[in-house]
Amino acid sequence: MSEVGRVLGTDDARPLDFWVAVAEGHYLQLDDVVCLRTPLPDGTEVAIYGVVDQVRARYEGARFDSDVFRAAEGVLPVGIATAAHVAVTRVEPEVFVPPAPGQPVWRAEGEERERALYFDRMEHRFPAGLGRDGQVVWGNLEFLDGTRGGHVNIAGVSGVATKTSYALFLLYGLFHHPQASQRTRHARAVIFNVKGEDLLFLDRPNARLSEAEKGRYACLGLPAGPFQDVALWVPPARYGFGELAPSTVSRQEGVTPYAWSLREFCQRRFLSFLFADADSEGGQLPLAIGAAERFLAQASEGQPPSQSWVMLPGQRVTQFQDLVDYLQDHRDEVFGAARVSAGTVEALLRRLQGSVEAVAHLVRGDLSPDQEERHRIDVQGRQLNVIDIHALHDRAKRFVVGVVLKQLLQAKDEQGTREPLLFVVLDELNKYAPREGWSPIKEVVLDMAERGRSLGVILIGAQQTASEVERRVVTNASFRVTGRLDTAEAERSEYGFLGPYARARASILRPGSMFLHQPELPVPLLVQFPFPAWATRPEEVAEGQDPWSRLR
Amino acid sequence: MAAPLSLRLHPWASSYEGLLEADETEEEARGPQVDPAVEVAPEQWRPLRPQGAAAPAALLFVDGVRRVEVGVVGQEGERLVWGLFGSYAAGGVLCRPGAAQVVAAEVRRALVLAAADLDGQVEVPAGSVALRYRVLAIGPKGQQEVRQEVQHRMRQLEAETVAGGDLPRRDDVLVVVDGPLTFLPRWAGQEVPVVGLIKSHHRLYLEGTPLAGCLGALAPGERTPLFLLLTEREADRRFSWYLRLAAPPPFHHPLVGVVRLEAWAEGGKERARRLADLTALLLPSFAPPAAWDARAPANLYPVAALEERLRHRLGDYQWVRRSIESYLHRWGGGV
Numbered sequence: 001m002s003e004v005g006r007v008l009g010t011d012d013a014r015p016l017d018f019w020v021a022v023a024e025g026h027y028l029q030l031d032d033v034v035c036l037r038t039p040l041p042d043g044t045e046v047a048i049y050g051v052v053d054q055v056r057a058r059y060e061g062a063r064f065d066s067d068v069f070r071a072a073e074g075v076l077p078v079g080i081a082t083a084a085h086v087a088v089t090r091v092e093p094e095v096f097v098p099p100a101p102g103q104p105v106w107r108a109e110g111e112e113r114e115r116a117l118y119f120d121r122m123e124h125r126f127p128a129g130l131g132r133d134g135q136v137v138w139g140n141l142e143f144l145d146g147t148r149g150g151h152v153n154i155a156g157v158s159g160v161a162t163k164t165s166y167a168l169f170l171l172y173g174l175f176h177h178p179q180a181s182q183r184t185r186h187a188r189a190v191i192f193n194v195k196g197e198d199l200l201f202l203d204r205p206n207a208r209l210s211e212a213e214k215g216r217y218a219c220l221g222l223p224a225g226p227f228q229d230v231a232l233w234v235p236p237a238r239y240g241f242g243e244l245a246p247s248t249v250s251r252q253e254g255v256t257p258y259a260w261s262l263r264e265f266c267q268r269r270f271l272s273f274l275f276a277d278a279d280s281e282g283g284q285l286p287l288a289i290g291a292a293e294r295f296l297a298q299a300s301e302g303q304p305p306s307q308s309w310v311m312l313p314g315q316r317v318t319q320f321q322d323l324v325d326y327l328q329d330h331r332d333e334v335f336g337a338a339r340v341s342a343g344t345v346e347a348l349l350r351r352l353q354g355s356v357e358a359v360a361h362l363v364r365g366d367l368s369p370d371q372e373e374r375h376r377i378d379v380q381g382r383q384l385n386v387i388d389i390h391a392l393h394d395r396a397k398r399f400v401v402g403v404v405l406k407q408l409l410q411a412k413d414e415q416g417t418r419e420p421l422l423f424v425v426l427d428e429l430n431k432y433a434p435r436e437g438w439s440p441i442k443e444v445v446l447d448m449a450e451r452g453r454s455l456g457v458i459l460i461g462a463q464q465t466a467s468e469v470e471r472r473v474v475t476n477a478s479f480r481v482t483g484r485l486d487t488a489e490a491e492r493s494e495y496g497f498l499g500p501y502a503r504a505r506a507s508i509l510r511p512g513s514m515f516l517h518q519p520e521l522p523v524p525l526l527v528q529f530p531f532p533a534w535a536t537r538p539e540e541v542a543e544g545q546d547p548w549s550r551l552r
Numbered sequence: 553m554a555a556p557l558s559l560r561l562h563p564w565a566s567s568y569e570g571l572l573e574a575d576e577t578e579e580e581a582r583g584p585q586v587d588p589a590v591e592v593a594p595e596q597w598r599p600l601r602p603q604g605a606a607a608p609a610a611l612l613f614v615d616g617v618r619r620v621e622v623g624v625v626g627q628e629g630e631r632l633v634w635g636l637f638g639s640y641a642a643g644g645v646l647c648r649p650g651a652a653q654v655v656a657a658e659v660r661r662a663l664v665l666a667a668a669d670l671d672g673q674v675e676v677p678a679g680s681v682a683l684r685y686r687v688l689a690i691g692p693k694g695q696q697e698v699r700q701e702v703q704h705r706m707r708q709l710e711a712e713t714v715a716g717g718d719l720p721r722r723d724d725v726l727v728v729v730d731g732p733l734t735f736l737p738r739w740a741g742q743e744v745p746v747v748g749l750i751k752s753h754h755r756l757y758l759e760g761t762p763l764a765g766c767l768g769a770l771a772p773g774e775r776t777p778l779f780l781l782l783t784e785r786e787a788d789r790r791f792s793w794y795l796r797l798a799a800p801p802p803f804h805h806p807l808v809g810v811v812r813l814e815a816w817a818e819g820g821k822e823r824a825r826r827l828a829d830l831t832a833l834l835l836p837s838f839a840p841p842a843a844w845d846a847r848a849p850a851n852l853y854p855v856a857a858l859e860e861r862l863r864h865r866l867g868d869y870q871w872v873r874r875s876i877e878s879y880l881h882r883w884g885g886g887v
Binding site for chain 2 (some may be wrong): 061063064070072074075076077078079102124314
């Protein structure tokens with residue numbers, strides 16, 4: 001450890017923050033980790049650790065701003081005083097006295113750095129990124145896996161593509177770090193691909209990964225490679241005969257089309273997820289939806305898994321269009337008992353007709369039992385499951401997300417044990433769990449946020465603006481991460497954990513840098529994560545890894 | 553050390569902030585005659601504007617500060633022994649194009665006593681440090697001499713700065729000492745060109761002569777011709793000249809902005825003339841505007857900054873004074 005300065009006495013030193021005068025020939029920059037010892041009258045020493053969150057330099061001996069010109073001309077002698085403000089992270093033993101002015105301050109390295117950032121107390125940990133000093137910033141796994149806390153919330157403006165990248169980096173670390181993966185070996189993860197076909201190449205190495213970036217993976221104790229165990233689920237092509245073909249453009253092999261059977265749609269009451277947008281709330285519409293769901297569930301009760309179609313009273317329904325038509329033709333039987341107005345029923349049926357185009361290829365009655373098995377999203381087969389929804393109609397997107405989340409939660413509920421863990425990465429939380437209003441997806445997400453810890457379902461949620469997301473979803477996250485924030489957004493109380501200085505910096509964060517707040521540390525840490533080692537676009541797929549590359 | 557002497561506080565002995573105002577009074581009270589005809593005949597006196605000279609590589613401004621922390625009085629048999637706790641400091645600012653730097657700053661503390669046969673030092677605990685006051689016994693003298701002693705010591709320390717220090721090339725540095733040269737021990741200026749700069753006009757050397765008109769006619773950067781100060785002792789003689797640093801603000805006395813400078817006569821007239829030209833060329837650019845300092849423009853930038861630095865180094869006046877008082881209270885001030 002090297003001495004970098006001393007506690008200065010011209011500004012108040014407090015138990016939780018103080019200023020350090022930086023010695024000549026040394027420097028302290030933002031995010032540096034420092035430590036010092038201050039003596040008590042009884043002879044014991046209190047170790048104080050902290051992180052630099054502000055640095056300043058000024059002339060000493062100058063009276064006016066314009067004195068800078070006199071100094072530059074060689075007329076006025078001045079000194080330069082550099083000082084750094086330290087936010088205290090830890091005090092050992094817990095005697096909260098201010099550090100005595102004049103005490104030497106050291107740059108915390110090695111074990112002292114571990115202590116300053118509570119890494120020494122983390123029995124199980126995972127790499128959360130690299131600090132500005134190029135060393136690993138650890139996250140406490142016990143606060144992620146549900147033991148003492150759970151969930152991650154990531155905020156940041158879009159377009160910088162850091163939210164999903166960081167979520168993937170977290171998963172990569174959890175699954176591939178030798179230490180962390182011991183606890184997550186059987187864990188599963190689900191991520192929705194919402195933008196382009198970006199996430200369809202996670203199992204391929206990135207050709208653009210430089211040697212320097214590989215070095216950063218080495219620093220993290222991670223192999224620099226693609227995800228090892230990936231399942232890619234994509235929507236089926238809209239038109240086609242026989243086998244379902246993937247609808248994706250850039251990748252056809254190694255992907256599995258997903259679909260649900262009409263029978264399952266009825267039995268498991270998926271209908272409400274077709275009305276998951278915010279404007280479905282209010283009025284009697286939920287009543288009508290409930291009535292339709294109930295009718296379909298009762299009618300299909302006991303029908304065997306060997307059929308993907310559904311037998312409704314008086315009619316065998318093999319297409320989604322037919323199902324909607326059936327409801328329309330039998331509206332009196334379906335809605336009769338629910339005491340909803342004819343107008344509400346009309347509205348429901350109108351919307352249902354409107355959704356046929358969006359979801360007809362996802363909910364089908366033409367699957368063989370074997371096909372239904374193969375095309376049902378099963379996350380237990382592979383470690384990381386990418387579910388592509390980017391090209392779907394907005395209503396279909398919500399439907400898929402809602403149905404998948406509900407099924408995952410139900411499965412965990414039935415399973416009854418926390419292990420193996422299930423990580424769910426969900427971007428655009430402001431869409432799925434908005435602060436205002438109610439929707440069936442919001443209910444599932446909220447359920448996940450509140451009960452997920454005990455069920456072993458860990459939500460890695462992301463959104464542009466935390467202020468527009470249901471408060472309980474955000475506050476339940478043990479790990480709070482922010483990338484670049486809009487200045488006005490950063491001022492909101494949701495980002496109080498950043499403190500004043502990190503807030504100001506949040507508007508200039510570069511891609512690849514995030515502020516990470518975790519339960520044990522009172523201050524947010526700036527973490528950086530390396531360029532993806534997996535391909536995020538077709539162009540990035542390393543040559544030779546793709547068996548078809550030579551044929552094109 | 554002789555018989556122990558018990559000191560008591562003598563609070564009213566220290567004037568405002570302990571500042572001594574005894575700069576030039578001693579000599580100028582006697583008032584030396586001047587010879588105005590050394591450079592130009594008196595009839596031809598007019599402001600001179602030097603056209604250019606080889607500038608030195610650097611200027612060294614030397615200055616000191618001093619203060620009386622607290623006055624004390626002791627009893628030696630029947631006689632009262634006057635004394636004081638005083639601090640003084642001296643230092644230098646080396647100004648080169650593009651960089652001004654405090655190159656020396658030394659603080660000393662003294663317990664001056666009008667007694668004989670005392671030496672050693674007293675250590676006054678003050679917070680985290682002990683202030684060491686060196687006992688200076690100047691023999692049975694009055695209060696005035698006790699105060700003068702601090703002044704002399706300070707000038708001595710200034711001289712050490714001129715003679716010693718870590719100056720680059722000695723012959724290429726112009727040393728500007730704050731105050732008259734008479735107080736500077738002669739050995740101090742032997743290797744380097746030294747000029748003294750006197751800010752205050754306790755006495756106008758040319759008052760009452762026709763030459764005074766020339767003084768009022770000075771424009772910034774202009775100087776008067778040299779005149780010789782005819783002191784009693786041959787060795788004390790200096791060439792002197794007036795220089796206007798800056799134009800006075802409209803409501804100020806015309807002499808504001810005019811300083812007097814002097815150089816040892818034994819260096820010869822030519823050398824003095826060269827120094828006078830150099831000062832006229834260089835010093836106006838070191839003069840701060842009136843808003844910068846209460847004593848502007850005569851209190852030059854480096855000098856004002858150095859004084860501030862040195863005064864700061866003396867320690868907080870109230871704090872030091874209180875430390876001495878509690879020292880006297882606790883240990884009875886035994887020396």
